[in-house]
Every structure is written in structure tokens, then in C-alpha cells.
Amino acid sequence: MLEGVKVLDLTRVLAGPLCTMLLGDLGANVIKVERPGSGDETRGWGPPFDARGRSAYYLSINRNKLGLAADLDRDEDRAVIKHLLAEADVVIDNFRRGMLTRRGFAPEEWCAKRPELIWCTITGFGAESDRPGYDFVAQAESGWMSITGEADGDPMKTGVALADILAGKDAAITILAALVHRMRTGHGKRIVISLADTARAALVNVAQNTLVGGKDSGRWGNAHPNLVPYQLFKAADKAIVIAVGSDAQWVACARAIGLDTLAGDASLATNAGRLAQRERIVAEFSRQLATKPAAAWRERLDAAGVPNGIVQSVLEALRETNASAVTGMPSSVGGDVRFAPPGLDEHGDAIRRSGWNVFDRLFPSSS
Numbered sequence: 001m002l003e004g005v006k007v008l009d010l011t012r013v014l015a016g017p018l019c020t021m022l023l024g025d026l027g028a029n030v031i032k033v034e035r036p037g038s039g040d041e042t043r044g045w046g047p048p049f050d051a052r053g054r055s056a057y058y059l060s061i062n063r064n065k066l067g068l069a070a071d072l073d074r075d076e077d078r079a080v081i082k083h084l085l086a087e088a089d090v091v092i093d094n095f096r097r098g099m100l101t102r103r104g105f106a107p108e109e110w111c112a113k114r115p116e117l118i119w120c121t122i123t124g125f126g127a128e129s130d131r132p133g134y135d136f137v138a139q140a141e142s143g144w145m146s147i148t149g150e151a152d153g154d155p156m157k158t159g160v161a162l163a164d165i166l167a168g169k170d171a172a173i174t175i176l177a178a179l180v181h182r183m184r185t186g187h188g189k190r191i192v193i194s195l196a197d198t199a200r201a202a203l204v205n206v207a208q209n210t211l212v213g214g215k216d217s218g219r220w221g222n223a224h225p226n227l228v229p230y231q232l233f234k235a236a237d238k239a240i241v242i243a244v245g246s247d248a249q250w251v252a253c254a255r256a257i258g259l260d261t262l263a264g265d266a267s268l269a270t271n272a273g274r275l276a277q278r279e280r281i282v283a284e285f286s287r288q289l290a291t292k293p294a295a296a297w298r299e300r301l302d303a304a305g306v307p308n309g310i311v312q313s314v315l316e317a318l319r320e321t322n323a324s325a326v327t328g329m330p331s332s333v334g335g336d337v338r339f340a341p342p343g344l345d346e347h348g349d350a351i352r353r354s355g356w357n358v359f360d361r362l363f364p365s366s367s
Helices: 015-025 075-085 107-113 135-141 162-185 195-201 204-213 247-256 271-276 278-289 294-304 314-318 348-362
Strands: 006-010 029-034 066-069 090-093 118-123 190-194 230-234 239-243 308-310
Touching: 006 015, 006 075, 015 029, 015 090, 015 118, 015 162, 029 348, 066 348, 075 348, 090 107, 090 162, 107 118, 107 190, 118 162, 135 162, 135 195, 162 190, 162 195, 190 195, 230 278, 239 294, 247 271, 247 294, 271 278, 294 308
Parallel strands: 006 029, 006 090, 029 066, 090 118, 118 190
Antiparallel strands: 230 239, 239 308
16 A cells, blocks of 8 residues: 555664554555664564574564664765655654754754655654653553552553554554645655653543543553443453443343343443442352353353453464564554565665665565
């Protein structure tokens, strides 16, 4: 879908590389620029490393790119980057404020020079902030950690770097919108995405609960502040989650697990009524679900059309995919895995000789 779109990737770590990988999955030609010697920090974020010494972290977000090492303090390397900038459709960076400007790559100047250019900067806390952007900090300051974890436990981060991931996806969405805008008008866009804005926006219904109710949100563990039953329960062998989202599902759920008395109780017919009797419902469900294996309950709940799932380990979840130890998870946007993550400066000589034509020469089918 993005065949022929030239993306210059000046990012590192997670949010930026994830964004450019998604664009690469969709067919864009992506050149990843890294510092000589060490490259992207995530090259050293291990173990685990594969047999060729590549970190799993780096491999997870850098497929479908060609690799160039360039020192922005060297005139020769700056000339290479300027040559690539002159023809790029999209530039993505996540440098600290002023770093690119001091080296002759001020985004605003390049956008003025090339009005068709789309330039996206991913920051931690906005264009005017000098604070480094790390997912963990964004999760803490956005309110996420205050609502994650058990009610009587410590604030807790999510198990994946979700603020980074969502910021990368926000960047990709905005870049795609900018490409549509350019197609219609001929003009590009200057875009700034921040982890902080992304994380706060991701509060969605939790934020609205606070705005409407006037009370701060707390931690609910594996329960839901607005729905009952909507949480984890322990079956005889494994944990299972049940997610009742409507009154009809409530009746179907209670009957499916053999709690007909609850299903017929008029005081529980609405979600508000169930919220008022949360402890009673959770206690009854907990006792009943502990009597059979999770798979037996899943069979009954599936037959009744009730959303549910047995808690799986990462290894168990991966068995249901064709994930690769080299190119990572299957594309979440329906794209193709065309080539593996590049080694440091793997395509440097070819890029210096051919510029963007390197894709036609090395991968004729990719352009």
C-alpha cells in the first residue's frame, strides 16, 4: 500500500523503530540510520541474543529496513544524510530538542525548503521539553501506574512498554493521514508525537470516569470499575477471565456455569444492579468456577456466546502464530515481511553509492 514511499528513519529504541517497521510492513522503503560503532541502543539490550549476537529486542522492531551507519558530526556522513533527505517522503526522528538543528538538520528548515516533506518527531513530553522520553516514566506520570495492580498493592507498570508502542502507532497513523493530505494538496506536514500525550489519551474511559464522577480512579487488579463480572477467576487447574459486557451476556453466563438462581434474580438484571452486588457475584462465581477445569468452562461459555479466555503464557500464545525468531511477530497491520532487520551499516556502502535506488538494486521486488 505504501510502495515507493521513501522513509528516512532517524530513530532508535522502541516507539520510532516500531513506527517505521509498520510503514515498512505496508511497503514503504525504509532506511534506518544509526550511530557508527554501537548503533541503536537496543542492539545491546540482552540477553537473549541469537546465534549471530543480535538482541531479541532489536530484532522485534527493525525488519523491512536497510541499515546505514552515519556520524552526524562528520561532514562526509552529513552529506549522505542530506542527499537522502532531498528525496525522502517521510522523515522520523526522536532526537532530543536542538540536536539535529545544531548539525544542520532543523526539521522546520527542511520542511520550509521542501513543502511536500512529512517530518515526524517523537518526543517524551512535547516539542518544548528537554526531558528524555522513557516509557516507564510516561506510564508513571500519565496515571497508568496508579490504576494498575492490586487494590492493596503498589502502583504497577504494564508488562510491555505500552506507552512506547502506542506512541509508535500514533505516529504511524498521523503519518498515513499526512500522506493522504499530501496526495490531495501537494503539501506535507510537520508532526510532533509525545509519549505523555499518547499515554494520557489512552486513559480513555478511565479518564472519563474521573471527569464525570469527580473522583480519582483507583486500582482494580483484574476486575473492572464499570462491569461485573469482568475479571479473572481461578478454575480447578488454571485461571480464566470472563468479560460480561451486556445484560443478555450476564444471563447467558450465569446459566452456562450453572448459577441459574443468579440468572433469574431481578436485582441483578442490569449492570448497575450487578455493580451494587459485586461481592456477592464474585463470591458465587469463584466457588462455582473452582469446581471444574478452565477448558470445561471455556467450552460452556463459548457455546453460550460469553466472552472468556484461559490465561496463557507467552510461549503458549506464540504457538498460535507463525512468529519468527528473526523477523518477530506477524505484521499487525496486514503487511508483508520482506527482509530481516539489518546489521549495523549492512547496506551502508550500497546506500552511499545508490541513494534511494538501493532498493531497486538490492531488492527489485520491493519497489
